[in-house]
Amino acid sequence: MQIAYLENDVLRVGLLLEKGASIFDFTYKPYDLDFMWQSPIPMRRPFVATSALPEGTFHDYYYGGWQEVLPSAGWANEPYMGTYQGLHGEVAILPFEAAIAEDTQELVTLNTHTRLYRSPLVLQRTMSLKRGIAALFIHERLYNESTGEFAVMWGHHPAIGEPFLDDSCIVHTPVAKVEVMAYHQNGLWEPGGDYEFPKVKNRRTEQLQDITRILPKDTRSVDVVFFKELTEGWYGLTNQRLGVGFGMAWDKDLFKYLWMWQVYGGHTDYPWYGRTYNCALEPFTSFPPAGVKNAVENGTALIMKPGEVIETDLVAVAYQGEGINRITLDGLVEQ
Incomplete structure (x- = not known):
């Protein structure tokens, strides 16, 4: 497969x-x-599956890493605008065209783009690194080619794992409320909201517990939670043993919610069968992961007008230290 x-x-x-x-x-x-x-599922070229899943092929091809999710998130049985989007939409499966825009000692920039298959959308993503700065700068341009309105759920899905991830990790993010999705039989947190950040009810102990602290693999739990009412768009995930972290910053007026997928060894059915330990912190326009039609009905879908273009910037950073106070879109980590 072609890589860059x-x-x-x-x-x-x-x-x-x-x-x-x-x-x-x-x-x-x-x-x-x-x-x-990196998941137990190998990184492979797209292939013909042994049987067709109603949810599509996302899980069969999901080797881990960081995907962009568009134009729908999660799995829903109902179609939108005459077609099914499957699990997490199209973009994570489609090939992108790419061209080197700049390659110097001071700046490297790659331009990428794709035209979606079942949706009237064109996504352009420009990614840059600057000398001496531990930050990936991302500029995106999303264009609705349709002559009518088109609703989307749009987000980024970076999954973080070992050897970085362990039970010394803690999430820093400026939010007010937490909602827990009824997601899996092995869920640790009591579904519902809105909890006052960062305390959430543990179903096993009936006590409130800090949801920002990563738990060990032997917790045998799996949950999806949503951080809401962001005052700014950023998070940091810090490993306090190593004194190093990963974080992101984005436009909170576009990506209004921060999802957290917590897999602490408890996803015991397809496709993980208890083999996985990871978490994902995901800036999103909408929630929950139940398809774009559901997001339209609950008022969180992003409704693009005919011919509308949306441009936005994100940054992903690596940093040293045991905690942070803020990450800015210019890649600055305040401690």
Whole structure:
């Protein structure tokens, strides 16, 4: 499969161009540490599955890493605008075109784009590294080619794993409320909301517990939670044993919610069968992961007007320290 690497003196970022231009490698060179989770499912070319899943092929091809999710998130049985989007939409599966825009000692920039298959959308993503800065700068342009309105759920799905992830990790983010999705039989948290951040009811102990602290694999739980009422768009996930972290910043007026997928060894059915330990912190326009039609009905879908263009910037950073106070869109980590 065709890949691209962006590198400077402190970061290496690997992109799988033929599959969503997904990030499979985000390595912080001073620690030789790749934050991205690698699942037990191998990285393979798209293939003919042994049987067709109603949800589509996302899970069959999901090797871990960081995917962009568009135009729908989660799995829903009902179609939208005459077609089914499957699990997590199209973008994570589609091939991207790519071209090097700049390649100097000071700046490397890669332009990528794709035209969606079942949706009237064109996504352009420009990714850059600057010399001496441990930050990946992302500029995106989403264009609705339709002559009518088109609703989307849009987000980023970076899954973080070992050896970085352990029970010394803690999430920092400026939010007010937490909602827990009724997601799986092995869920640890009591579904519902809105909980006052960061305390959520533990179903096993009936006590309130800090949801920002990563739990060990032997917890045998799996949950999806939503952080709501963001005052700013950023988070940091810090490993306090190592004194290093991964974080993101974004426009909170576009990506209004931060999802957290917590897999602490408890996803015991397809496709993980209890083998996985990871978490994902995901800026999203909408919630929950139940398909775009549901997001339209609950008022969280992003409704694009005919011919509308949306442009936005995000940044992903690596940093040192035991905690942070803020991450800005220029890649600055305030401690």
